[in-house]
Amino acid sequence: xxxxxxxxxxxxETIYLGGKEHIVRTTHGSVSVIVYGDEEKPxxxxxxxxxxxxxxCFQGLFFCPEASSLLxxxxxxxxxxxxxxxxxxxxxxxxxxxxxxxxLCDQILEVLNHFRLGAVMCLGAMAGAYxxxxxxxxxxxxxxxxxxxxxxxxxxxxxxxxxxxxxxxxLYYYGMCSLLKECLLQRYFSKEVRGSxxxxxxxxxQACRKLLDERQSGNVLRFLQAIDRRPxxxxxxxxxxxxxxxxxxxxxxxxxxALHMTxxxxxxxxxxxxxxxxxxxxxxxxxxxxxxxxxYFLTGYGLYKSGSPRSPLSPTHSISPELLSPExxxxxxxxxxxRPIF
Numbered sequence: 001x002x003x004x005x006x007x008x009x010x011x012x013e014t015i016y017l018g019g020k021e022h023i024v025r026t027t028h029g030s031v032s033v034i035v036y037g038d039e040e041k042p043x044x045x046x047x048x049x050x051x052x053x054x055x056x057c058f059q060g061l062f063f064c065p066e067a068s069s070l071l072x073x074x075x076x077x078x079x080x081x082x083x084x085x086x087x088x089x090x091x092x093x094x095x096x097x098x099x100x101x102x103x104l105c106d107q108i109l110e111v112l113n114h115f116r117l118g119a120v121m122c123l124g125a126m127a128g129a130y131x132x133x134x135x136x137x138x139x140x141x142x143x144x145x146x147x148x149x150x151x152x153x154x155x156x157x158x159x160x161x162x163x164x165x166x167x168x169x170x171l172y173y174y175g176m177c178s179l180l181k182e183c184l185l186q187r188y189f190s191k192e193v194r195g196s197x198x199x200x201x202x203x204x205x206q207a208c209r210k211l212l213d214e215r216q217s218g219n220v221l222r223f224l225q226a227i228d229r230r231p232x233x234x235x236x237x238x239x240x241x242x243x244x245x246x247x248x249x250x251x252x253x254x255x256x257x258a259l260h261m262t263x264x265x266x267x268x269x270x271x272x273x274x275x276x277x278x279x280x281x282x283x284x285x286x287x288x289x290x291x292x293x294x295x296y297f298l299t300g301y302g303l304y305k306s307g308s309p310r311s312p313l314s315p316t317h318s319i320s321p322e323l324l325s326p327e328x329x330x331x332x333x334x335x336x337x338x339r340p341i342f
Contacts, residue, residue, distance in 0.1 A: 019034045020035050026106070028083075029092070029107070037075065037076040042121065043120045044071065044075035044077050045120050047131050050224050052085065055087070056211040059284070061283040061284075067290070084218075087214065098225050101130070105138055108132075125280070126151070126152060127227040129151035129152065134233055140240070145244070147245045147294065148258075149248070149282050150247070150254045151257065153237060176213060181209055187253060192277060237265050244269060245293060246261065246272045248272070249275050249278030249281075250277070250278065251278060
């Protein structure tokens with residue numbers, strides 16, 4: 001019998017543009033991890049939202065030249081994919097137990113141990129932000145910082161519960177049907193990019209719609225059920241000591257959750273960036289709005305951006321005056337509100 005910590009490394013450079021996929025076997029099933037960059041650099045792990053993987057959730061951010069200059073210059077990136085959400089994933093056996101959010105956290109720990117990683121920087125979106133926050137609460141010595149996009153921390157509201165129940169029924173009876181995709185796209189994006197009768201939907205929405213077609217409905221249902229059964233971790237936020245940077249679009253259905261989370265975090269170590277005219281997935285819809293705040297955030301760790309033709313610190317950007325305060329440069333990040341940065 002193969003050891004649970006064994007992995008199979010698959011060369012996927014053509015598909016993943018220089019990254020390599022590793023299938024890591026854990027006690028709660030196999031996990032796909034795409035590794036980009038120099039493994040001698042500090043690790044940054046990512047975790048996406050329901051029905052997404054790193055290509056559909058973080059590609060917009062990592063394809064920005066400025067973001068690549070900032071992130072790939074400082075980190076080796078480990079894109080952890082929820083079970084069964086990787087490209088070409090087969091259907092998970094229906095007899096396998098549905099993992100809990102605690103199980104997903106334990107999977108992440110086993111992935112870190114497999115790659116012999118110590119403390120990591122974390123980047124998560126929506127459900128992925130919840131999983132990484134829970135991981136940081138449970139394993140505080142393994143997380144150096146959190147970058148969260150439209151995060152969740154409370155148990156589902158009645159509205160979210162209703163939508164999750166609707167999506168669960170659609171997945172179970174009809175699979176990845178058109179109505180389900182519309183529910184997911186409303187979860188991810190603002191009305192402006194989803195389009196209307198008069199305005200066609202944007203390229204990023206069209207691309208996301210095609211990627212959703214590749215998901216196995218049963219695998220998506222398992223992750224959705226895990227997130228739908230999540231406990232409230234508000235009290236645990238008080239135990240977080242790592243710095244936390246939160247982004248949320250003002251059109252996100254999780255906007256109030258992000259504000260609630262920010263209010264409960266230690267303000268000496270956290271900051272909020274509200275991006276106007278944007279939905280939940282700031283990483284895809286307005287990734288440029290993340291760059292300035294991320295650079296200041298990482299400066300507090302002694303990290304910096306490599307040279308590029310255009311710096312995200314250019315004075316042509318619209319930057320909140322609070323963001324430029326001395327306190328924002330180090331540990332004492334202030335809660336801020338910004339307009340989209342172009």
